[in-house]
Amino acid sequence: MRDIVTSLSAHQLFSMARQEDLRVTLCAMCKYVTGVDGYLVSHAHVLHDPTDDSPLVTPFPGTADLRIKLTSQDSVLAHLGLCVSQVYAVCESAPSTGKQGVAATAVRLGLLARVLDAALRHLEPRESFGKKALHHQLVKADFSDAHDLVTRCREELALIETGVGHAYDPGVHKEISTGFTAVSKLMGGHGFLLDGVHTIEHVASLIRAIYAPPVHFANPYSGTAASSFVPMPAMTGDTQ
Numbered sequence: 001m002r003d004i005v006t007s008l009s010a011h012q013l014f015s016m017a018r019q020e021d022l023r024v025t026l027c028a029m030c031k032y033v034t035g036v037d038g039y040l041v042s043h044a045h046v047l048h049d050p051t052d053d054s055p056l057v058t059p060f061p062g063t064a065d066l067r068i069k070l071t072s073q074d075s076v077l078a079h080l081g082l083c084v085s086q087v088y089a090v091c092e093s094a095p096s097t098g099k100q101g102v103a104a105t106a107v108r109l110g111l112l113a114r115v116l117d118a119a120l121r122h123l124e125p126r127e128s129f130g131k132k133a134l135h136h137q138l139v140k141a142d143f144s145d146a147h148d149l150v151t152r153c154r155e156e157l158a159l160i161e162t163g164v165g166h167a168y169d170p171g172v173h174k175e176i177s178t179g180f181t182a183v184s185k186l187m188g189g190h191g192f193l194l195d196g197v198h199t200i201e202h203v204a205s206l207i208r209a210i211y212a213p214p215v216h217f218a219n220p221y222s223g224t225a226a227s228s229f230v231p232m233p234a235m236t237g238d239t240q
Contacts, residue, residue, distance in 0.1 A: 105173070
């Protein structure tokens with residue numbers, strides 16, 4: 001089982017997603033939402049390390065006997081030591097908590113910052129049409145837009161955590177996905193390498209599908225969402 005600190009903030013989740021091993025980040029997200037070390041189950045699915053013995057956890061009390069039903073065969077996730085599994089004994093339409101939405105947003109923002117860092121390292125030494133690649137207006141605009149999005153959303157998450165009345169908006173995930181698309185284009189073909197930004201974008205899209213709630217919360221730290229959710233990709237794999 002991985003060691004996770006006992007108290008976490010959205011800022012810390014963001015920083016971990018930006019810099020740390022993704023498996024550690026996923027365990028931290030579970031800790032943030034439930035207070036328990038492990039991997040967070042939502043909508044009967046879990047993104048996890050199949051070799052790790054950390055428990056599967058839901059935010060809702062009384063959910064027992066969480067066992068793997070089906071595990072996807074995903075070569076990109078396998079490269080990262082991860083997989084997506086379907087879980088027995090959890091309703092597909094079980095609601096997400098507001099705090100889970102905050103955690104999913106913080107992690108996806110951290111992953112967006114991660115690919116921004118990678119794109120900056122990739123483009124910094126390169127030239128195009130006789131000038132530094134980073135000096136082209138369109139490139140600068142893409143970096144600026146993504147950076148502004150990350151900064152604004154982090155400030156909003158901080159306000160939510162302080163309880164000053166700022167409401168969590170699940171619609172932010174569409175903006176984050178647009179940011180990933182823009183940054184991925186900056187990498188060109190290099191982004192398609194297994195260690196490239198498209199791999200991180202793939203993980204971020206799965207986090208959205210599994211963990212991001214689709215509805216608005218008046219108070220993100222109380223209540224639950226409606227039963228609708230972002231559909232998961234089709235599962236193909238062997239039962240455990």
